[in-house]
Amino acid sequence: MELALYCPDCGYYEKEKDNLGRQGDFYTSVSVGSVFGELLATRLADWLDELDQKTGLNSPVDLVEAGAHHGQLALDILLWFREFRPDLLQRLKYTIFEPSRSRKAIQVRRLASFAENTAWCDRLAPESIRGVIFSNELLDSMPITRLQWHAGERQWREMGVALRRDEFVWSSLESPVSLPFETPGELLTVLPEGFIVEFSSVATDWWQGAARALHSGWLMTLDYGFESQYLLDPSRPNGTLRTYHHHRVGDNHLAAPGDQDLTAHVNFAEIIRAGERSGLVTDYFDRQAAFLGTIAQGLMIKPATFPPWTLPRLRQLRTLLHPENLGESFRVLVQRRS
């Protein structure tokens, strides 16, 4: 997964071609339109105000976005700040956490008009951030480990990738391994032979690193996924790893490496635990529809801080909230260090 998505020469996410939105392979909330970024911006501004009230300081504040892809979410957020909160923008540093040089070049171009507010980094120093670290659809695109249940031996084995007659194929490794999250014993008695589950220690490590970087403020992610017990649902025997190409979902994971997206559900229970182990408190965990719906409702009573709800913008909101689009399957997790 790591090479297929992130190889500097041929990785899917390293290519200049835009793989999001109508012309690409899949939609994200960002590709729906600017309303998503604007709604988030109002919540980010509320949090930054709250931080000011607590510390009594009018000092510099941070927004750190990870996995900014083409920089569009950053642009939507910064444009809202320019229009509605120029006072905060004046002392706001918007840092993009971006390990890929080609992605950074694309983001720098898109955010040229905010050169004074923007910065890039590929690591976050401990306790360096006073503000909010956030990401949208980052954790689901991180490398995963796939495990398969061998019911007869009551063992999990890791699935590796082998080359057979010029084709990549999944191949079970010999040594048994343990699941890195708690599993009720009764569940194992009903899991069918060959049941597959994924986990991403890269995602949990990333979250812990981000938690450590937070001096004070919030860590937030929006992504699709659920808790461990749903990952072990016997009615979903093939795991959640899937491919996206031209808006078609597929399960031929090893075909066309670098030309299709690969993604797996986030195990939020593990992410929540990782944050709490690093001293964060969980503030919020719910569906995207509930999170954005509450923000939108609040704006109905203070419309002066938001662009007008024209028909196309209401349509965007509907797509973001509707259970059959992005509202139900996406989750929002917010943790905080006071």
Ligand SMILES: C[S@@+](CC[C@H](N)C(=O)[O-])C[C@H]1O[C@@H](n2cnc3c(N)ncnc32)[C@H](O)[C@@H]1O
């Ligand atoms: C699915 S895209 C994100 C979509 C984008 N946030 C949006 O909402 O449209 C995943 C992005 O995460 C970036 N990425 C991958 N690993 C990362 C890491 N360890 N830290 C930060 N960004 C990473 C990739 O370069 C890619 O741009």
